[in-house]
Amino acid sequence: MKKRALCLLGVAALAAIAATGWAQEAGYPIEIVAPGKGPYTFPAGYQTPWERIQIVVTSKMSPNLFVLHGSEGLDPAHPDASGGRAMALFGPDGVLMVDTENRQVAEKTLQAIRSFTNAPIKVLVNTHIHSDHTGANAFFAKQGAVIFSQENLRTEMVRPPQRGGGQAAPALDMAGVPTATYTYNASAPGQPAVTFTMNGETVDFIPMMPSHTAGDTIVRFRKANVIYIEDFYRNFGYPFADQANGGSIKGMLDAVDLIEKLAGPDTTLIPGHGTLVKKQDLLTYRAMLMDILARVKALRDQGKSLKEVLAANLTAPYDNTTQGDTQQSKDRFITEVYDEVKDFPPIVDGKRTMPAHP
Ligand SMILES: [Zn+2]
Numbered sequence: 001m002k003k004r005a006l007c008l009l010g011v012a013a014l015a016a017i018a019a020t021g022w023a024q025e026a027g028y029p030i031e032i033v034a035p036g037k038g039p040y041t042f043p044a045g046y047q048t049p050w051e052r053i054q055i056v057v058t059s060k061m062s063p064n065l066f067v068l069h070g071s072e073g074l075d076p077a078h079p080d081a082s083g084g085r086a087m088a089l090f091g092p093d094g095v096l097m098v099d100t101e102n103r104q105v106a107e108k109t110l111q112a113i114r115s116f117t118n119a120p121i122k123v124l125v126n127t128h129i130h131s132d133h134t135g136a137n138a139f140f141a142k143q144g145a146v147i148f149s150q151e152n153l154r155t156e157m158v159r160p161p162q163r164g165g166g167q168a169a170p171a172l173d174m175a176g177v178p179t180a181t182y183t184y185n186a187s188a189p190g191q192p193a194v195t196f197t198m199n200g201e202t203v204d205f206i207p208m209m210p211s212h213t214a215g216d217t218i219v220r221f222r223k224a225n226v227i228y229i230e231d232f233y234r235n236f237g238y239p240f241a242d243q244a245n246g247g248s249i250k251g252m253l254d255a256v257d258l259i260e261k262l263a264g265p266d267t268t269l270i271p272g273h274g275t276l277v278k279k280q281d282l283l284t285y286r287a288m289l290m291d292i293l294a295r296v297k298a299l300r301d302q303g304k305s306l307k308e309v310l311a312a313n314l315t316a317p318y319d320n321t322t323q324g325d326t327q328q329s330k331d332r333f334i335t336e337v338y339d340e341v342k343d344f345p346p347i348v349d350g351k352r353t354m355p356a357h358p
Contacts, residue, residue, distance in 0.1 A: 024061075024062070024223075024224055024225040024226075024266070024268075025062045025063065025223075025224065028060060028061055028062050028063075028224070029059055029060060029061045029062075029226070029268050029276070030059060030060040031058070031059045031276070032056075032057060032058055032059055032060070033056060033058040033059075033069070033081075034058075034275065035058075035069070035072065035080040035081040035236065035273070035274060035275060036072035036073060036079065036080045036081065037080070037323055038079060038080060038236075038323055038324055039324075040073060040076075040079035040080075040324075042076045042079075046076060048074065048075050048076065048077070048082075048104075049074060050102070050104035050105060052071070052074055053070050053071045053074050053075060053082045053083075053104075053105055053108070054070065054071045054108060055068055055069070055070050055083070055086075055101060055105050055108040055109045055111075055112045056068065056069070056070075056112055057112060057115070057116065058081070058085075059276065061087075061221065061224045061226045061268065061270075062201075062221070062223065062224040062226075064089060064090050064091050064199055064200070064201070065087065065088070065089045065090075065201065065221055065224050065226065066087065066088050066090075066116060067085055067086070067087050067270060068085065068086045068087070068088065068101070068109060068112050068113070069081045069082075069083065069085050069086075070082025070083040070101065070102075070105065077132065078132065078236075078273055079324070080236045080273065080274065080323070080324060081273070082102070082105075083101040083102050083105065083132045084099055084101065084127075084130065084132035084133040084230075084231070084272040084273060085099070085228070085270060085271070085272055085273070086098060086099045086100060086101050086109060086133075087099070087219070087228055087270070088113050088116075088117070089198070089199055089201055089203060089221065090113075090116065090117035090119050090199060091117075091119065091198070091199030091200065092119070092199065093119075093122075093198035093199045094119045094120045094121070094122035094123070094198070094199075095113065095117060095119050095120065095121045095122060095123075096122065096123040096124075096125075096196060096198060096199075096203060097113075097121060097123065097124045097125070097140060097145065098124075098125055098127060098219045098228050099124075099125075099126060099127055099133040099134065099228075099272075100124065100126075100133065100134060100135060100136035100137050100139070100140050101132065101133075101135060101136055102131060102132050102135040102136065103131065103135035103136050103138075103139070104135070105136070106135070106136035106139035106140070107139075109136055110139070110140075110143065120143075120144050121140055121143040121144050121145045122144060122145060122146070123145060123146055123148065123196060123198075124137070124140050124141070124145040124146070124147045124148065125147075125148040125149065125194075125205050125217060125219055126147065126148070126149040126153055126178060126217070127216060127217050127218065127219065127228060127230035127231075127272065128153065128212055128213045128215060128216045128217075128230055128231060128242075129153050129156045129157055129213055129215055129245060130213075130231070130242070132272075133230070133231075133272065134157070134176065136176075137173075137175075137176030137177075137178075138173040138175035138176030139176075141175045141176055142175060146179060146180055147176070147177070147178040147179060147180065148178060148180040148181070148182075148194060148205055148217075149178035149180075149181060149215060149217060150181065150182060150183060150184060150207050150214075150215040150216065150217055151181040151182065151183050151215075152183075152184075152210075152213075152214040152215035152246065152350040153178060153181075153213070153215030153217075154177060154178045154181050154215075155215075155349065155350045156213065156214070156215055156245050156246075156350055156351065157172065157176075157177050157178075158172065158177060159349070159351075161244040161245055161351035161352070161353075162244070162353060180194075182194060182205070182207060183207065184207040184208060184209055184210075185207070186209065189209060189254075189258050190206060190258055190261060190262050191206070192204035192205060192206050192220070193205055193206065193207050193217075200223065201221055201222070201223050201224065202221075202222040202223060203219065203220070203221055203222075204219070204220040204222070205217050205219055206218045206219070206220060206262070208232070208255055208258070209251050209254050209255065209258075210246045210247060210248060210251045210347060211232040211241070211247060211248070211251035211252045211254060211255035212230060212231045212232040212240070212241060212242060212247050212251075212252060212255070213242045213245040213246055213247045214245060214246025214247065214347060214350045214351070215245070215246070215350065216230060216232065216247075216255070217230075218230060218259075218262075220262070224268075225264065225266060225267050225268065226267065226268045226269075226270060227259070227262065227263055227267055227268075227269050227270065228270045229255075229259060229269045229270060229271055230271070230272045231271065231272040231273065232247075232251075232252040232255040232256070233252070233255075233256060233259075233269075233271050233277075233282055233285055234271055234272070234273050234274050235271070235274035235275055235277065235281070235285070235322075235323065236273050236274035236275075236323050236324040237273075237322070237323075237324035237325070237326065237329040238315060238318075238322060238325065238329045238330055238332070238333035239252060239285070239288075239289060239333055239336075240329075240332060240333065240336075241336055241340075243336060243339065243340070243344075243352050243354050244351060244352055244353075244354050245350070245351060245352075246347045246350050246351055246352060248340055248344070249289060249293060249336060249337055249340050250293075250340065252289065253286060253289055253290070256282045256285065256286045256289075257286075259279055259282060260279055260282070263278075263279040264279075265278065265279065265280070266278070267279065269281075269282075274323070284321075288318055292314055292315070292333070292334070292337055293337055293340075293341065295312075295314050296309055296314065296334065296337040296338055296341055297341040297342075299312060300338060300341050300342050301342075306335060306338050306357055309334060309338050310331055310334055310335070314334060315330045315333065315334065335357060339354060339355060343355075
């Protein structure tokens with residue numbers, strides 16, 4: 001009986017939070033460096049000059065919650081700002097990090113953190129497996145961090161999916177594999193799997209449905225009124241669902257809809273790339289996903305080949321308002337939707353065997 005009462009209180013409290021949002025600290029967030037807008041071009045054979053890439057504090061979400069990101073214009077994978085955003089909550093209870101940036105800039109990421117705190121690195125949570133978010137995991141584990149993630153992310157890391165083009169999976173450093181894992185509960189979307197109370201903040205690790213990958217986590221900082229929403233949403237380049245790692249475009253729609261419930265109107269949403277947004281900014285993205293899904297499905301139902309669907313240039317209406325709208329980004333997006341609307345392979349062991357396209 002007692003347990004049920006507590007549970008109901010929890011639901012009521014969550015509803016109240018969603019309805020009102022939290023009061024964030026006056027004067028925050030502070031944006032220090034905005035990501036670049038492009039367009040960017042790189043010569044054939046260009047190699048990322050990691051030694052030139054800097055990691056700096058790009059925004060402050062509260063007096064002790066900072067966002068870190070890399071240099072503009074050097075990294076062709078993310079030319080607007082190298083790497084995937086990382087975050088650090090710091091204070092007397094130690095540092096809690098969200099994601100770790102690329103392996104090649106691990107020392108610089110630590111130096112950036114050391115520019116504002118000497119506290120020990122204690123906790124690290126990975127929002128998804130991609131190397132711009134987990135590349136320096138082993139480095140930060142050796143600094144003392146315990147790594148948290150969804151169980152699926154750990155599985156993806158230990159047993160990676162087959163990649164097209166005979167690409168070998170990078171060598172695994174077991175020190176960088178998450179040791180504290182949890183799973184997504186489909187009967188309670190939005191429920192935190194882990195909650196930390198430290199440095200005056202309450203931090204929720206919220207496992208997501210298979211969306212950008214099968215192992216996504218969003219991270220909510222209740223007091224700062226901030227949610228790190230990782231890569232199921234993006235506003236630099238077209239959407240990317242890592243289908244081989246269990247992601248899907250339709251799952252990304254579900255993820256957007258969950259944010260609609262979890263975030264208040266003033267909650268700052270921190271994507272892994274692109275600009276910081278509010279939940280209303282997700283609506284045009286959602287509408288584009290729905291539109292492209294419908295258009296690609298109609299063409300595929302008519303028996304059109306992938307080549308024909310790509311040639312139809314379905315993203316044309318969105319090119320003017322989508323930064324980073326390279327041909328590669330468009331083609332990847334449309335190919336994913338094409339694969340998803342018919343005969344989409346099921347997730348087995350957190351992964352999908354995607355069809356090879358010549
Ligand atoms: Zn990313």
